[in-house]
Amino acid sequence: MSEQTESTMSQPHGVGSRLKARREQMGLAIEQVAAQLKLAKKQIEAIESDHYSSLPGNTFARGFVRNYAKLLGMDAAPLLADLEGLLPTERAQVALPSVREEVGVSLGSTLPRVSSSSRLPAVVAGVIGFGLVFGGVWWYLQQPVSPQLDTPPVEVVAPVDPVAEVASPVSSTASATASQVAVAVVPTPAAAAATVTPTVTPAATPTPATSGELRLVARGETWVQIFDADGRRVISEVIPAGGERFVSGRAPYRLKIGNAPQTRLYLRGKEVDLAPYTQVNVAAFELK
Structure with a gap:
């Protein structure tokens, strides 16, 4: 075969x-x-x-x-x-009954005769x-x-970037630093070597403070935002690499620090470990 x-x-x-x-x-x-x-x-x-x-x-x-x-x-x-x-084999369809001129049923003298006109609407x-x-x-x-099978749509959720959420305050707060509590800038040798031309105003320059309850040291460029217990913003600015800031207020403080791995924070002379509060290089926490 x-x-x-x-x-x-x-x-x-x-x-x-x-x-x-x-x-x-x-x-x-x-x-x-x-x-x-x-x-x-x-x-x-x-x-x-x-x-x-x-x-x-x-x-x-x-x-x-x-x-x-x-x-x-x-x-x-x-x-x-x-x-x-x-x-x-299907049964042949029964033909419709023919309509005669006069179709009636006689069941005695008490029943009326039914004419073809009365049955016509039913037909x-x-x-x-x-x-x-x-x-x-x-x-x-x-x-x-349609040969396509129905499939439920797949819903896609975009990931959230925490850096994008906290980056927006930088531009909006950079211009507000002049009205804040006095912040002292203590240049380090690395910062002094940078070719930066400061803006000189006719008014007398006040003596910068070299002490405060909080001390910030930036090993790399970072931005800092701190509010005290009264809700007063004591600092909100970008600190360049090698910069240092001293601030004071009323505890407890609410802090947000960008580039936290390159920032050192001291409270009353004692260093505060930022690692437990850091996510995606940003530290956000309350300090008493």
Whole structure:
């Protein structure tokens, strides 16, 4: 026996078995197919088992098979041709009764005679109802089938950069340093070596303070914002590398220090460890 003959014999011959084999090849479950075709699970199982007598009718069976084939990307024509030999024999539709000139029922002298004109509206209503049902079936069978399976959208949440949250106060507070409590700048040799031209004003320069309850030493450029217990901002500025600041106020203090790894903080001469309060190089904490 040739390989072509064996391959032909191994292929399923029934309409339903071919649809089922294709569905399993695509890795689709019966529930997924039923959801896409808007059918019940038992109707899909009836189609795959070639039990078309359990479906609403032959017209529905043809439409179900056609849409099933489209969903699986199969040619529906050969399936529909084979389907004709599997459909059950339907009872011939009873013809509508003919309307005579005068149709009446005589049940004695007490009942009036019923004329054809009184039955005509019922016949017309029956014809209209049949047309609506047939039109609904035709509309359903013409609906396109989408083979894409519904998948829930994936929601993406952007990460929060804590540096971006705290960087905004730098530009807004740089101009407010002139109105704050006196902050002494004690230049170090590294800062003195920098070529910075200070702005000279005619007014007399006050003697800078060289002591305070808090002392800040910047090994690298950093920015500092400190509020005391009264809510007064005692400092808010960018300290250059090598700079030093002394500030005083009423404890407790609320501090935010950028570039905390390159900043040293002293409270009454004792160094404060900033590492436990630092996240992404920014330290935010309260100091008593």
